[in-house]
Amino acid sequence: MMLRNLVYLLLIVLPLCLCKPDTIIDIISNDHRFKILVQHLERHDLMKEFKHRSVSTLFAPVNEAFERRDEDATSYYLMGRKVTREQLLYHILPVALTSDDLYDGQLLQTKLSSEHNVSQQLKVRKGDGLYVGDVEIIERDLLANDGGVVHTLKNILTPPVDLASTLSDDRDLLEFSRLVEKVDLTRDIKEAKGYTLFVSKDVLGDLDTVKKNYLMHECGKHDLSQLLKHQIHDKIVYAQDFPDGRTNYKTLQGEDLQVVVNKDGKITVNDVNIVRTDILASNGVIHFLEKPILPKNKDFLNFGVRKTLIGMNATKFTSLFDEHGLGSYLDEIDHDKEYTIVAPPNEALDESLIPLNEIPSWLKYHIIQGRYAPSDLIDGALLKTESGDHLSEANQRIRVHVTNQDHFLDKVGMVKQSIQFGRAGTAGEPVSTNRSIIYPVARALVMPRDPLSRLPVNLDLSTFVASLYASNSGDDVKMAKGITIFAPTNEAFGRLGLLTKHLLQPESQSKLESVVKFHVVRQLYYSNETEDGEHREETLAGPEINLNKTEHGFFVRGSGAADGSDRTVIAQVTEADILVNNGVIHKIDRVQLPGTLEVSNRDMLSAEGANSILGLLERTELGNQVLDQINGKPYTILAPSDRAFAKVNFTHLLQNPDKLLDIARLHIIPMAIPRLDLVINNGVLDMAMDEGDRNLHKDITVDGVEFPTLKEGTNVVIRKGVTGGYSAYIKNTIKESADVVNVGRASNGGGVIILDKVLLPQYDEDHYGLPWWKVLLIVIGVLLGVALLAAAGYYAWQWYQRRREGQVSI
Missing domain, CATH: 1.20.5 (Single alpha-helices involved in coiled-coils or other helix-helix interfaces)
Structure with a gap:
C-alpha cells in the first residue's frame, strides 16, 4: 500500500519536474546562482518588467559577478551596493532571442534609455565564445514557457557612458578626445541628444606641418573645432542603419559626408574604410576610420597670410603688425596686390633693438611687392619692398641671393636652392596662400643703414668718407631722401693726385663740399632698373651730372672729359647697389668734378709744397700767366720738387735773369695737361694697368710724345715707361730724364706735373754740374x-x- 502511494506521488511530481518554468522570474528564482540578481531586481522593483511582458530576454549575471570587483568596471562592489536600476535594465531585452538568433556585430536594444530617451544598445560579439558587450555568455538558452529566454553571464554588463567619456576611455580615440577638449567641445558632445562620430587615430591627417601648427595654436581653435565638427553627424546612425549604396549625411560643420555600403557589406565614409563600427555611447555611436576625413574643400580653413604666419611660429611678427596698424597686410584686404613675405620666428625677433618710430618701416621691409616663387628669384636681384620712409615716394629694396646646391636634388630631381634675403637665410620651404608666398627665415631682416654708417664699412672708400666729414657734407647726405651716391674709391682719389691734396686742405672746404655733393644725385638709380642711354640729373651740389648706361657698363661723367669716351676722367661703376636707408651707393673708379670747381696751378703747387718752382715763376714774372688762370688759356707746369731744386746750384743764375727765365720757360707747356692715367700707391706713382684704358688712350706712348715749351725752339718729350710710370726729358739733349712723381689737373684743363729732377738746357750743364x-x-x-x-x-x-x-x- 505504501509502495503504491509512492508510485502515485512520483507519477505526479515527475511530470512537474520535467516541465519548463512558466516565466523568467521562475527560472531565476528557482536557481540559487541568481539569488543576488533577484535581490537587486526586487530592490529596484523590476520584477514586474517580466510580468507585464510575456516575451523578453534576460542576461543574468551569477552571484559571483556581484561579489567581484572588476578592474574594468570599478563601480561594482561586494554585494552590489552600487548596482543601479539603469545597470539592471541594460541586462533586459524587450524581445526573446536565443543564441541561434545572435550574430557577430548585432546590436540589441535594451530596456535602458538615456536621459535623452536614447535606447541603449548591447553589442554581440562572436569569436571563441559568445559575448554581449565584453561579457561572455557561460550558459545559453534557459527557456521559459512564456517564451522568455535567460542567458547566464559571468560578469555584470556595463552600460555605455557618454560620448566624451567613451572617447577618453578608448586608446584609438584618445587624440580626438584631446582635441575635443582643446576646442571646448567636450560639454556639447557629452550632452548631445544623439550624435554619430566618424573618428580616426590621426585626426589631422596629411595636413602639412604649418596647418597643423596653426590648428594646435590658440588662434586656430575655431578652425580646429570646424574640422572636428566635420566628423560629427547630429543623429545616431548605427552600422546596420546605413542603407545599401550611397547616402549623404550632413555634418555639424555643414559639409556632407558620403557613406557607401558595398554589396559585400564593406562601409566607407568619403572613400575611407570604417575599421571598427558601433563603438557605443549613452548618447551616440562612434565609427572608427582607417584614416581621417578632411573636408573635400581644400580651402576649408581659408588659410591666408595670418594663419600661415601663426603656423610658422611667427605669432610675435603678426602681433607687431597689428599693434602698428599694419594688419591689412596679413588679412590680404587689398585683393589686387600680391606679396612675398619674409617671416622670422618668435625666437629670432627682438623689436627692442629697433627705435619705436622706425618699427612700422622695419616691419614693411619684410613685405616684398609681387609674388616670387623660388623659380622666379634671380641671384643678386633687388626686390622692391613696402618700406620707404627715407626714400620720399620710392620703396626700399632688398637684395636676394640664390645659390644652387648641385650636390643635392629634391624628391622630383630638381636642383635644390639656397635662398637668402639680405642676410637672412630661409629656414624651410615657402608656403603659398591665395595671393602671397611666405618664406620662413632664420632671423629678422636688418634694414639698410644710413650712408654715414654704411660707407665706413667699405675700407676702399675711406677717402670719400673723410671728405664727407672734412667738408661738413655728412648731415646733408644723411638727411636727403631718395638719392644715389656715386662714391669714388681711394684709388679714384689717387688718380687726382695733387688735386686731392688741394681739396683736403682746410682752406678748400667749400670746394671739397661741392665735389662731394656733386657725387650725390637727387634720384634713385638702381643698376638693374636704370634704362640704357643718357641720363642727366641734378646733384646735391646743384650742377647736373651725366649718367650713361650701356652694354659695357654704367658710366658717370662730370666736367673735364676730353671727349665722350675719355676714361682718364669718365668714371665707371665698379660695384653697384650698396643699399642705404635713403637710397643706394655705387662705387666708381674716377672722381667727378663739377664745372663750377675753380682750381688753379698755384693751388696744386701750394698743396704739394713746391715752393721752389713757385718762387722761380714769380721771380720771372710768369706767375700771373701760368699760375692763376682759371678760365683762360691752359698751361701745364713741369714742376721739379723742392728736393730736385736742392741738388742744383742756382747762385750764378740770380745774376743772369735771362738764363733764369729760360729755365722757367723750359718747364712750361703752353697747352692742356696731357692725358696721364696715373695712380698714386703708397707715395709711388704707377701707370694704371687697366687694359681697356691702354687701348682707349694713346696720347703718351712708350716712344714718347713731344710737347713745345715756352722756351722757343726747345721741346720736351714725355714718354710712358715699359713697366709703368712716366718720364720727361728735353729733346736733343744727352741729359738723363726726370721721372714723373705726381700730377694734378686744373679747372681750365691745364695742370701740374711734379718731376724728381730739374730739366736743364745743354749749354748750362758746366754750371750746374756734369751728369753721372x-x-x-x-x-x-x-x-x-x-x-x-x-x-x-x-x-x-x-x-x-x-x-x-x-x-x-x-
Whole structure:
C-alpha cells in the first residue's frame, strides 16, 4: 500500500519536474546562482518588467559577478551596493532571442534609455565564445514557457557612458578626445541628444606641418573645432542603419559626408574604410576610420597670410603688425596686390633693438611687392619692398641671393636652392596662400643703414668718407631722401693726385663740399632698373651730372672729359647697389668734378709744397700767366720738387735773369695737361694697368710724345715707361730724364706735373754740374792713366836692376 502511494506521488511530481518554468522570474528564482540578481531586481522593483511582458530576454549575471570587483568596471562592489536600476535594465531585452538568433556585430536594444530617451544598445560579439558587450555568455538558452529566454553571464554588463567619456576611455580615440577638449567641445558632445562620430587615430591627417601648427595654436581653435565638427553627424546612425549604396549625411560643420555600403557589406565614409563600427555611447555611436576625413574643400580653413604666419611660429611678427596698424597686410584686404613675405620666428625677433618710430618701416621691409616663387628669384636681384620712409615716394629694396646646391636634388630631381634675403637665410620651404608666398627665415631682416654708417664699412672708400666729414657734407647726405651716391674709391682719389691734396686742405672746404655733393644725385638709380642711354640729373651740389648706361657698363661723367669716351676722367661703376636707408651707393673708379670747381696751378703747387718752382715763376714774372688762370688759356707746369731744386746750384743764375727765365720757360707747356692715367700707391706713382684704358688712350706712348715749351725752339718729350710710370726729358739733349712723381689737373684743363729732377738746357750743364755718366767716364779715364803710369814704372825698375847686375842683352 505504501509502495503504491509512492508510485502515485512520483507519477505526479515527475511530470512537474520535467516541465519548463512558466516565466523568467521562475527560472531565476528557482536557481540559487541568481539569488543576488533577484535581490537587486526586487530592490529596484523590476520584477514586474517580466510580468507585464510575456516575451523578453534576460542576461543574468551569477552571484559571483556581484561579489567581484572588476578592474574594468570599478563601480561594482561586494554585494552590489552600487548596482543601479539603469545597470539592471541594460541586462533586459524587450524581445526573446536565443543564441541561434545572435550574430557577430548585432546590436540589441535594451530596456535602458538615456536621459535623452536614447535606447541603449548591447553589442554581440562572436569569436571563441559568445559575448554581449565584453561579457561572455557561460550558459545559453534557459527557456521559459512564456517564451522568455535567460542567458547566464559571468560578469555584470556595463552600460555605455557618454560620448566624451567613451572617447577618453578608448586608446584609438584618445587624440580626438584631446582635441575635443582643446576646442571646448567636450560639454556639447557629452550632452548631445544623439550624435554619430566618424573618428580616426590621426585626426589631422596629411595636413602639412604649418596647418597643423596653426590648428594646435590658440588662434586656430575655431578652425580646429570646424574640422572636428566635420566628423560629427547630429543623429545616431548605427552600422546596420546605413542603407545599401550611397547616402549623404550632413555634418555639424555643414559639409556632407558620403557613406557607401558595398554589396559585400564593406562601409566607407568619403572613400575611407570604417575599421571598427558601433563603438557605443549613452548618447551616440562612434565609427572608427582607417584614416581621417578632411573636408573635400581644400580651402576649408581659408588659410591666408595670418594663419600661415601663426603656423610658422611667427605669432610675435603678426602681433607687431597689428599693434602698428599694419594688419591689412596679413588679412590680404587689398585683393589686387600680391606679396612675398619674409617671416622670422618668435625666437629670432627682438623689436627692442629697433627705435619705436622706425618699427612700422622695419616691419614693411619684410613685405616684398609681387609674388616670387623660388623659380622666379634671380641671384643678386633687388626686390622692391613696402618700406620707404627715407626714400620720399620710392620703396626700399632688398637684395636676394640664390645659390644652387648641385650636390643635392629634391624628391622630383630638381636642383635644390639656397635662398637668402639680405642676410637672412630661409629656414624651410615657402608656403603659398591665395595671393602671397611666405618664406620662413632664420632671423629678422636688418634694414639698410644710413650712408654715414654704411660707407665706413667699405675700407676702399675711406677717402670719400673723410671728405664727407672734412667738408661738413655728412648731415646733408644723411638727411636727403631718395638719392644715389656715386662714391669714388681711394684709388679714384689717387688718380687726382695733387688735386686731392688741394681739396683736403682746410682752406678748400667749400670746394671739397661741392665735389662731394656733386657725387650725390637727387634720384634713385638702381643698376638693374636704370634704362640704357643718357641720363642727366641734378646733384646735391646743384650742377647736373651725366649718367650713361650701356652694354659695357654704367658710366658717370662730370666736367673735364676730353671727349665722350675719355676714361682718364669718365668714371665707371665698379660695384653697384650698396643699399642705404635713403637710397643706394655705387662705387666708381674716377672722381667727378663739377664745372663750377675753380682750381688753379698755384693751388696744386701750394698743396704739394713746391715752393721752389713757385718762387722761380714769380721771380720771372710768369706767375700771373701760368699760375692763376682759371678760365683762360691752359698751361701745364713741369714742376721739379723742392728736393730736385736742392741738388742744383742756382747762385750764378740770380745774376743772369735771362738764363733764369729760360729755365722757367723750359718747364712750361703752353697747352692742356696731357692725358696721364696715373695712380698714386703708397707715395709711388704707377701707370694704371687697366687694359681697356691702354687701348682707349694713346696720347703718351712708350716712344714718347713731344710737347713745345715756352722756351722757343726747345721741346720736351714725355714718354710712358715699359713697366709703368712716366718720364720727361728735353729733346736733343744727352741729359738723363726726370721721372714723373705726381700730377694734378686744373679747372681750365691745364695742370701740374711734379718731376724728381730739374730739366736743364745743354749749354748750362758746366754750371750746374756734369751728369753721372760723364763723371763716371772721367773717373774711369783717371784710373786707366794711373794704371799705365804704374806699369811703365815697374818695367823701368826691372831694366835698371838688370843693368846693375851686368846683364846686357846680346
